[in-house]
Amino acid sequence: MIRFLARRLVWFAATLLAVVTLSFFLMRAVRGGPFDAERRLDPTIERNLRARYHLDWPLWKQLAAYLGPINLDAHGARAVGGDGTRVFAGVLAGDFGPSLAYRDQTVGDLLRESLPISLALGSLALLGAVAVGLAAGVVSAVRRGTPLDAVLRVVATVFLALPSFVVASVLVILLAFAWPLFPVAGFGTWRHLVLPALALGAPIAANVARLARTGMLETLGQDFVRTARAKGLPERIVILRHALPGALLPVASYLGPAAAGVLTGSLVVERIFAIPGAGSHFVNSALNRDYTLAMGVTIVYCAIVYALNTLVDVFHRLLDPRVAAEGA
Amino acid sequence: MIGTGVWERLRAHRASWWCILFLGAVAIASLAAPLLPLPSPSALALQDEPAPPVPPWRELVRHGFRPEFADLSWTDARLTELRGRVFGDLQTAPWLGTDAKGRDLLARVVFGSRTSILAALAATLASLAIGVLFGAVAGLAGPRVDNLMMRTVDALQSLPFVFLVIFVIGIVNAYRAELSDRFGIDRETVFYLVIGAVSWLTMARVVRGQVLVLRNAAFVEAARVAGASPARILARHVLPNVLPVVVVTLTLTIPTVMLTEAFLSFLGLGIEPPKMSWGILAADGIEAINPIRIAWWLVAAPAVAMGSVLFALNVLGDGLRDALDPRTRRS
Numbered sequence A: 001m002i003r004f005l006a007r008r009l010v011w012f013a014a015t016l017l018a019v020v021t022l023s024f025f026l027m028r029a030v031r032g033g034p035f036d037a038e039r040r041l042d043p044t045i046e047r048n049l050r051a052r053y054h055l056d057w058p059l060w061k062q063l064a065a066y067l068g069p070i071n072l073d074a075h076g077a078r079a080v081g082g083d084g085t086r087v088f089a090g091v092l093a094g095d096f097g098p099s100l101a102y103r104d105q106t107v108g109d110l111l112r113e114s115l116p117i118s119l120a121l122g123s124l125a126l127l128g129a130v131a132v133g134l135a136a137g138v139v140s141a142v143r144r145g146t147p148l149d150a151v152l153r154v155v156a157t158v159f160l161a162l163p164s165f166v167v168a169s170v171l172v173i174l175l176a177f178a179w180p181l182f183p184v185a186g187f188g189t190w191r192h193l194v195l196p197a198l199a200l201g202a203p204i205a206a207n208v209a210r211l212a213r214t215g216m217l218e219t220l221g222q223d224f225v226r227t228a229r230a231k232g233l234p235e236r237i238v239i240l241r242h243a244l245p246g247a248l249l250p251v252a253s254y255l256g257p258a259a260a261g262v263l264t265g266s267l268v269v270e271r272i273f274a275i276p277g278a279g280s281h282f283v284n285s286a287l288n289r290d291y292t293l294a295m296g297v298t299i300v301y302c303a304i305v306y307a308l309n310t311l312v313d314v315f316h317r318l319l320d321p322r323v324a325a326e327g328a
Numbered sequence B: 001m002i003g004t005g006v007w008e009r010l011r012a013h014r015a016s017w018w019c020i021l022f023l024g025a026v027a028i029a030s031l032a033a034p035l036l037p038l039p040s041p042s043a044l045a046l047q048d049e050p051a052p053p054v055p056p057w058r059e060l061v062r063h064g065f066r067p068e069f070a071d072l073s074w075t076d077a078r079l080t081e082l083r084g085r086v087f088g089d090l091q092t093a094p095w096l097g098t099d100a101k102g103r104d105l106l107a108r109v110v111f112g113s114r115t116s117i118l119a120a121l122a123a124t125l126a127s128l129a130i131g132v133l134f135g136a137v138a139g140l141a142g143p144r145v146d147n148l149m150m151r152t153v154d155a156l157q158s159l160p161f162v163f164l165v166i167f168v169i170g171i172v173n174a175y176r177a178e179l180s181d182r183f184g185i186d187r188e189t190v191f192y193l194v195i196g197a198v199s200w201l202t203m204a205r206v207v208r209g210q211v212l213v214l215r216n217a218a219f220v221e222a223a224r225v226a227g228a229s230p231a232r233i234l235a236r237h238v239l240p241n242v243l244p245v246v247v248v249t250l251t252l253t254i255p256t257v258m259l260t261e262a263f264l265s266f267l268g269l270g271i272e273p274p275k276m277s278w279g280i281l282a283a284d285g286i287e288a289i290n291p292i293r294i295a296w297w298l299v300a301a302p303a304v305a306m307g308s309v310l311f312a313l314n315v316l317g318d319g320l321r322d323a324l325d326p327r328t329r330r331s
Helices: A002-029 A043-052 A059-067 A107-142 A147-161 A164-178 A191-220 A223-230 A235-272 A278-287 A291-319 A321-326 B006-012 B014-031 B074-087 B105-140 B143-157 B161-183 B187-197 B201-215 B218-225 B230-267 B278-287 B296-324
Strands: B061-063 B090-092
Touching (some): A002 A059, A002 A291, A002 B161, A107 A147, A107 A235, A147 A191, A164 A191, A164 A235, A164 B230, A164 B278, A235 A278, A235 A291, A235 B161, A235 B230, A278 B161, A291 B161, B006 B296, B014 B296, B105 B143, B105 B187, B105 B230, B105 B296, B161 B187, B187 B230, B201 B230, B230 B278, B230 B296
Antiparallel strands (some): B061 B090
């Protein structure tokens, strides 16, 4: 297990390093810099600005300075944070530098404000989706072939086919305008989170329902379930205690991709509902060339998804000894 | 092989068959869009607010078609000409309503489907060219290379790709003038390339799994013993048997790619106006939502279009998987 975790960590570091390096060179290769404005800046001011963000250094030096807490400046002064007082520590130290568009804030400041909002929304959506999806999938499998099963399956397939922004707009029209139960947009109370969480969670719930149904059907056909029934156990116990754990495996391994899906979906959903989360920051940063912010969000989200994937794999190994045996 | 039997089984699966017919109709309508008696999707008729739908049984057609298009390819221009000769200035009434600028929504949905199809095409090509090759090589190359290649796929797959795509597109945006001047690549080409570049991973994984199974199959062993070259084994024995999983994976990849396209266009990072995409139409529709007047048709039209096509693709994918899976053949 420790070897497995260590290997995952090495791969993660390598992947992230590759991503960071590649995107670093990509964003520096762009000619139109973030300091291009409609009005041409005074050359001295521009030079000073570039010097402050160390855009005048050779690329390798910029990359090294961006990555780690290495002091490369001849004068011993590193690039400073947005407020001009903090020292830039480098990505390895969890510092993504100053935001290029919000000049008064560092990427760290922006993330500290926005990430908790996004995480709250995301985990609400994920938990709700898994709960609803599991229930639907299990009911569907147990009542296999009944009209209820058919309806649940069609509903799941429909939600799988609808993009989150479509679900979001339909929800807004129905539950915010036609029947004003929830606020249209914004952030503040829990009521603001209901509609976005529904829109985010719908496709996840649909997927979970499908996976749970398949897994459940497979386990329900197994010998040990028949044995449990033959022992005379009540059907409820057979399903919940004996069959359900088997059905949980495919759902558990889907949680990693599901988390990625929630994070991706949050880009659109946060925008529609005007939620000041990391997703909206990210989209804006891509639109107004705030490279450091875009990079920061990318790295943080990659790390979250990777960590969740690893966690899921760990659970998988704990739940299913066969996995641990085959993939060392 | 996708041989006899599969087609029959697919036809017997009523839902899959309807999906094939529906998707075929959509594809034909989309390709032949300039030939259909639709209003021009970009002809403006300035008005204050979106006009609600007029159902076809109330008003079937109107006169006054103006061939105004943002930009037409050579074939589309010919098709438009032909259409003018056949239908004259006859056009359908706004069956799905119009947007605030008076553009016909049905026409915009039909023309917008072309973007989805292009994205699907890009993903298909990339999946076939990169994914199948990568997977086949990994499966045949022996454990060490295989391990390295598959760990690379793992690593790439564990990244939330949309973020990287958006990042790249954000950067390409800054370069668009140069790209088109110097290389003749416009932003859309880059967009499709990027979409293709991230959609081959699942294919590689699935193909590799299948190749690994086939590698040790008796008939491949026999071919090897008989002295067949690796290239011949790959082309004659392995690839034909990989085809079913490739087809199934494709039908499952295409809907995700269409979703990604709509998603990015919705955010303003994909296709840009005056070109059309279901994502852009949905974004327009959401923008038009306000408490005073809900122009529901602006949301409903792209939603239903996208939902029905993706639904059909998903059902077809499931049906194909069942039809091609030897384990379920008995049922």
